[in-house]
Amino acid sequence: MKQLKSILRIVRDYRSRQGQYIVFNALASIFSLFSIAALIPFLEVVFNQDTSQVLEVKAFSWKPEMLLEYLDYRLRSFIVERGSLTSLYYFSGAIIVLFLLKNVFNYLSFYTIAFTRSGVVRDLRKRVYHKLVDLPVSFYSEERKGDIISRLTNDVKEVEWGVVGAIEMLFKHPFYILFYIISLVLISWKLTVFSVLILPISGYLISRIAKRLKSTAQKGQKKLGEVINVIEETLGGLKVIKGFNAEGQIKNFFDRKNGEHFKLMLKLHRKELAASPVSEFLGSVVISAILMFGGAMVLNQTHAIDGKYFIAYIAIFAQLITPAKSLTESYFRVQKASASFERLSSILETENTIVDPKEPKRIEQLTSAIRYEDVSFSYGDKEVISNMSFEIRKGQTVALVGASGGGKSTLADLLPRFYDVKSGAIHIDQYNIKDLSIEDLRSKMGIVTQEPILFNDSVLENIRLGNQQASREDAEKAARIANAHDFISTLENGYDTHIGDRGSKLSGGQRQRVAIARAVLKNPEILILDEATSALDTESEKLVQEAIENLMKGRTSLVIAHRLSTIKHADNILVIDRGRVVEQGTHSELIDKDGHYKKLVDLQGFS
Secondary structure (H helix, E strand, O other), X not given: OHHHHHHHHOOHHHHHHHHHXXXXXXXXXXXXXXXXXXXXXXXXXXHOOOOOOOOOOOOOOOOXXXXXXXXXXXXXXXXXXXXXXXXXXXXXXXXXXXXXHHHHHHHHHHHHHHHHHHHHHHHHHHHHHHHHHHOOHHHHOOOOHHHHHHHHHHHHHHHHHHHHHHHHHHHOHHHHHHHHHHHHHHHOHHHHHHHHHHOHHHHHHHHXXXXXXXXXXXXXHHHHHHHHHHHHHHHHOHHHHHHOOOHHHHXXXXXXXXHHHHHHHHHHHHHHHHHHHHHHHHHHHHHHHHHHXXXXXXXXXXXXXOHHHXXXXXXXXXXXXXXXXXXXXXXXXXXXXXXHHHHHHHHHOOOOOOOOOOOOEOOOOOOOEEEEEEEEEEEOOEEEEEEEEEEEEOOOEEEEEOOOOOOHHHHHHHOOOOOOOOEEEEEEOOEEHHHEOHHHXXXXXXXXXOOOOOOOOEHHHHHOOOOOOOOHHHHHHHXXXXXXXXXXXXXXXXXXXXXXXXXXXXXXXXXXXXXXXXXXXXXXXXXXXXXXXOXXXXXXXXXXXXXXXXXXXXXXXXXXXXXXXXXXXXXXEEEEEXXXXXXXXXXXXXXXXXXXXXXXXXXHOOO
16 A cells, blocks of 8 residues: 555646546446446347237336346337347447447546656656756765666656556556446345455465565666666777777676576566466456356256346456456556655655755855865765865966875865865855855856766757857857867868767867867856866867966866876965875975975976
8 A cells, every 4th residue: 555655646746637537437337337238138139039928017126136127127128119130239239339438438548547657757757857967976976877777767667557557456447346346236146245255365366476576676677777887887988898808708797787687577577477367267266156156046946046147247247357357467567666666766865965055145256265174075984185274366276286086176076066075164255155055156167077078969059058048159259269169160060060979079179178168158257177188189288278278367266187287387286195285386386395296297207
């Protein structure tokens, strides 16, 4: 029941559609029952052709035995008045009309649930995607991309089928079962009591299978996430795999993960598919028992049931098996979907630790300085920054240098609040950045990283990312400042050229200059440059460095650099080692100190 409630919570916005679904299914179940009941007059015509008999008039009554006698009287009166052949035509036509109406309302119910299931998938995927975009960067250090993709695709699909199963469990199958059972009671309550007494056996066996289904489904979806993660990593690192002749190794790794998923899914399907044949077999056992018990009642004159009603009873009971069987299948769907919904809920319920304050303060522009005051930060139990303090005055360029893993990129990530400091504070002028709205804070910043992040869209839209109001002319001006206009103009469609996945149609230097043009167009007051030229060849580095210098003019900049030649003119250089500032000063001052910085300069072979 708990799983059913969790699934139904996500369809609350479609209550009006569910109301329509209930009406259409109620009508479909009524006409389905009548279409089967129409066999009774058909059988009366075929097996009782004597229309000359005198009929005893029966009065209408709601008591089951007398109601059947009254209906039997009306039926025979109709046949006597019109003759057997004409009555046969009427009854055959009535069967056709009833089946038509049943299927029309069935179609309408299917169409209604199609709208609901598609809407739920759209809404759920939207909620999860928006949550993923809002969650802090730290969330993704604990999660695998493949598993997240699996949740957005396969788990959402399972929830879709769970929604169908839950709605059918509540608003479809119960109508058919209810109306069929009422008609069975009207025909013979004794036979119906006998039937109901032996049905719980099948229900017990099916529930035993269902209990084990949910945990297997969870394991299967998790393992599928691992398979997708391997695929995603393979596509991203194909050059490295081929360069190291590791195709066989990566294939074996994938085959192992894929095989583990295969075993889990085989186990899942074995349990899931067992429900249908088990329920069908048990249904046939029940029908056989009813045939024996009911047949004895027909043959026993003291508990007689008319032959045509007994045949109708068997036909209706056989139809009862279908919704009962579908009810078990829907139950299995809900069990599987609840496992997937829990995986999606783990994302939706993840707390976003990087949030706006209740009453955020606004800052119009940087007027004084950015100050790191006794800042410490840890990834889990590993401290990477320890009580660090420094200042970047307005218009200054401060560079961070040092060995990899020293905490330089982390220092830069703390400023736009990709992470929050564990202790200490970062101030922009007199404001703690935690007291500012995140949107306001980041609107003041432009970020250029070592690996430029571009999207599978046109050059123009990549430059306008974050500034959709900018005109084409503004984008072209930004591209000129970034030394990108000349190569963009030579592309097949110029600024409207699609650049492929992650900008794969462009060279590394071209991608970096597009990223710089994007930062130029944003026109930020504060720049964060993280290894912006380290992955480029000499010619590209020269063009990108010129673009960066154009970008930095008149701006406050925090620069992370491994190529020390690119930061010789910085106003202040901080040498970072194991999360601490071990030296600081200008390039010439640090050279004169003959310390850590001088050793780094000597290693790179320039003075």
